[in-house]
Structures are given as C-alpha cells and as structure tokens.
Amino acid sequence: MRIYGHGRPVRLFVAGLHGDEWKDTTVLLKRIKPPKIGTLALIPLVDCGKYISTLNPDYYPGIGKKIVRAIEELKPEIYVELHSYSSKNLEKLAGKNRLELIGVPSYSILKEGVLLGSVSPWIRRKYFPKESLCLSFELRKGSLESRKFAACMLEILKEIQSLDEFIEYMKKEFPAQAKKAMEDYQRFYGEM
Template structure:
C-alpha cells in the first residue's frame, strides 16, 4: 500500500521531507543545463523532486521504510485540541502501535496520554493519538475499521505490529455492560477485567484481531473511566510498561506477577472465545 494514499481526515502531519520536496534547488544542474532549454524549463527544475523521492513514489523503496520515514520525528501539539498526527519512534522490531480517541468524545480522556509518551528503549513505537472525534460507532461493528478506523487498518498493514493497544473511555453507568459476567452471552465478546483506578483490560474487537493479527501478537483494549485523573495516571503507567514489552508472552508474565487474578480471568476468557493462546 502506498503511503501517499493514507488519508489525513483528522490532520495526520506529513513529514518534513515531504513538505520540502516541492522546493529543491539544483543550481548546479541549472548552470550545466543545455542552452536549448528555455528559461521557463529551467525555472521549473526548481520543483523537480530528488531521485530518492521519485524512487519512493514509484515503490522502489519498501513500503514499510517509506511509511516510517513519512511519519517519523514529527512533533505533536501540546494543547488540548484533538491531534490526529501520527508519530513513530524508532525503526526496528518489535513494533508497537498505540491508538486513542477511536470514536465520539473519547479523545478527551485518551489522546493526551499518547502525546506525553517517550520513545522506547528498544524497537519501535507508533502513535495515533486521535482516530476519530465524530459520531460514536462501536469497534464491535464490522463497519468501524473499514470506514471510521481505516487509518488504523492502513497502519497495521504497513507496520505489522507485534503489539497493538487501543485506548477507550467509558461512563460509570456502562461499567456493567463492559465488565459484567454476562457480557459474552449478551454482546458476544468476553467481559473486561477490572485492573485498578477504574481501568479495564480486555482484547480488541475480534473483527480486527482475527483478520489482521497472528495468534502470537499482543492485542489489548484499555477502558478508562471518563473524567477520572486516577484512571489516566494508572493507564499512563501501563503504557510505560507496554512500550518496553517485547512480546505477548512477556506481558503475560508481567500480568501474572502484578495482577494474578486479572491475568487468570483474561486468559480463561481468551481461551474460551478464541480456543487457543
């Protein structure tokens, strides 16, 4: 997939290299050009892209490298307005993809967590701080990812992350709907586990889990309590752990040590739903 087709519906910032590609000066080339070129042709040479950029546009460079270079080292705004620009730290594996603000006004509780995160010590970390701030559409809806969440799918297809994390938020009256013991029977997916400070842990939508990830990938969904600073702080600490995690098995061992009851429930639910770990 060519990264030029990645949609910037919420403002994904293009890399500095792309912004400057239209104004490359080649004075030496102009001086040595043949006299038969008209002045108009010489002037137009200022807008010629470098050969490296041309190679990228033709797909001669791998799509994954191009995707990294087009989003790496961009700065995210520090104010509170929704910011959809992608940022990528690093260029090696394992690749971790964290996304927030997936629908409705969830960005108010989740987007800021990705703005403040620092680079990992190893591997790569890709951040999409805002997916969509429009109408709420559940990620359990099969139309969500192909439409509202299409930038997530494109990032997954390009980066092939080993670790994929979604940040959501919920209102108190919906706690039972998310973490109630009958969620599997009522909604068709396992209930979330309650971690700490109102933060819930579960798997991502089976629609995206089954279609885009191998079984050994780590795919997690966190739900934060809306308006809770304690939830945000705890979620931020979990993200600090996850940005350094190397694999699914390493995270399972971490959970068994730190949150044994929740780890046991999550693994049982996963086995019951997917049939294997």
C-alpha cells in the same frame, strides 16, 4: 501518526477511536516517550465524531481505516487501543454476562477504574497472528486516577517485547485478572 524508534518489536498504540473518548485518551499518547528498544507508532486521535462501536463490522473499514492502514504497513506485534467509558456502562463492559449479551468476553478490572480486555474480534482475527499482543484499555471518563494508571501501563507496554512477556508481567502484578483474561481469551478464540 507519530513513529519513534526503529526495528522490532513494532508497537502501535491508538486513542480517540470514537465519540468524545479523545478527551480522556489522546493526551496519554501525546505525552509518551520513545521506547528503549523497537518501534512505537502512535495514532493519538482516530476520530472525534459520531460514536460507532469497534464491535460493529463497519468500524474498521470506515472511520477506523487509518488504523487498518497502519497495521498493514507496520505489521505490529503489539497493538493497544485506548477507550474511555462512563461509570454507568461499567456493568456492560465488565459484567459476567457480556459474552452472552454482546458476543465478546468481559473486561477485567485492573485498578483506578481501568479495564483490560482484547480488541474487537473484527480486527484481531483478520490482521494479527495468535502470537501478537492485542489489548484494549477502557479508562473511566473524567478520572485523573484512571488516566494516571493507564499512563503507567502504557509506559510498561512500550517496553514489552512479546505476548509472553506481558503475560508474565500480568501474572506477577495482577494474577486474578491475568487468569480471567487468559481463560476468556482461550474460551473465545480457542487457544493462546
């Protein structure tokens, strides 16, 4: 884990959570610069072994345990996971029926094949208060445009100081996606 800056807010960004996702995501965290305010903790590579979904209840106590340790130690207000997906899985991630089929809300499509959603409820509910900002980004595998856009989003997020500030940013820059994400979150978790 790399830690830059000091004080609040604390942001924790993780990448390379499973399988070969590290090929598209790890480099983004290795290139990020320190924040102007607060702390930025980075775990550029969680695991490059077998793919186990973060929706599996065994993920975080197993291969994701270094994430859990970092969360318990740092108590971040902002938590971001970087994942990558094959184009053939776009419907599975961003399809309208994801909640019914998989049990979690679908991702919102932002730009350049980058998807935005919440992190797994297994970690969200157990380790974060409702005021925390917990995001999952999915990048399209092998896409330079997707990596560039995700890098821009990370630069914005490393300076964001709260959930409310991020919501205002999203309402301005991606109003349709912000509306969908907030509705999905409220429907799934009950409140913002």
